Structures are given as C-alpha cells and as structure tokens.
Amino acid sequence: MFLATSLRSARATDIVVQAGAGAKWLLYSGAVPAAGGALSGNTLLATLTAGATIGTVSNGVLTIGAITQTNANHVNGTPTFARLVTSGDVLVGDFSIPGDLSWSGQVANGFDVAWSGTITEGNQS
Secondary structure: OOOOHHHHHHHHHHHHHHHOOOOOOEEEEEEOOOOOOOOOOOOEEEEEEEEOEEEEOOOOOEEEEEEOOOOOOOOOOOOOEEEEEOHHHHHHHEEEOOOOOOOOEEEEOOOOOEEEEEEEEEOOO
C-alpha cells in the first residue's frame, strides 16, 4: 500500500484535532488492550497532560510536544502502552511502547516524567 504524504499528514493531523486542548497521555503497564478495549490487569503509571495541542504535523509525522509532569502519585514501572484521551477522558487511541511510541527508562514515584516522541503514519509498499 502506498499513501501520499498529504493523506498521511491528514491522518496525523486528525489525531491532533481529535485529542484537542489539554489532552492526556495515560502511561500504562501490562498488555495493550484490543482496539481501544477495556483495561484489564493494567496499572496506570502516570498521567501527562498536554497544553493547547499534543504536537505538530509535517510530512506524515506527528511530533509530540515535550511534556513534563511533576510527580503526582506516579507508580513505579515500565510503560508498555500509552492511551491518548481528550481532556474529558474520551478515548482517542492506544499506542504500544515500543512500537508506535518510543520510551526509555521507567516511571518512578518521586521523580518527574519528561517525554516527547513521534508518531509516523504508515506508508508501506
């Protein structure tokens, strides 16, 4: 499958639009649920709240703006996926770590979480 850069950019932009201002990245450990399904046996490690937008889009790549969340009830662990929700907690999507998103290190209680990354819309041939 080949997707034009304009289409890949439109898809990435739609993620930004659907998330809206004040969207939240919920970092979880455990198995990624199927297609935005219910969480089962997952542990919420940290919640990172974006500002006015989650990031910017160029050439089919969503660059997630740097987010730093001060320690506020973080749970120790290594994230295996991030759930993106609106400020009103409406599901936008689930993103595997590693795979869809990169992450290095662990979430640790007593330490701030700083994160940024990219989501590249697929262009397979």
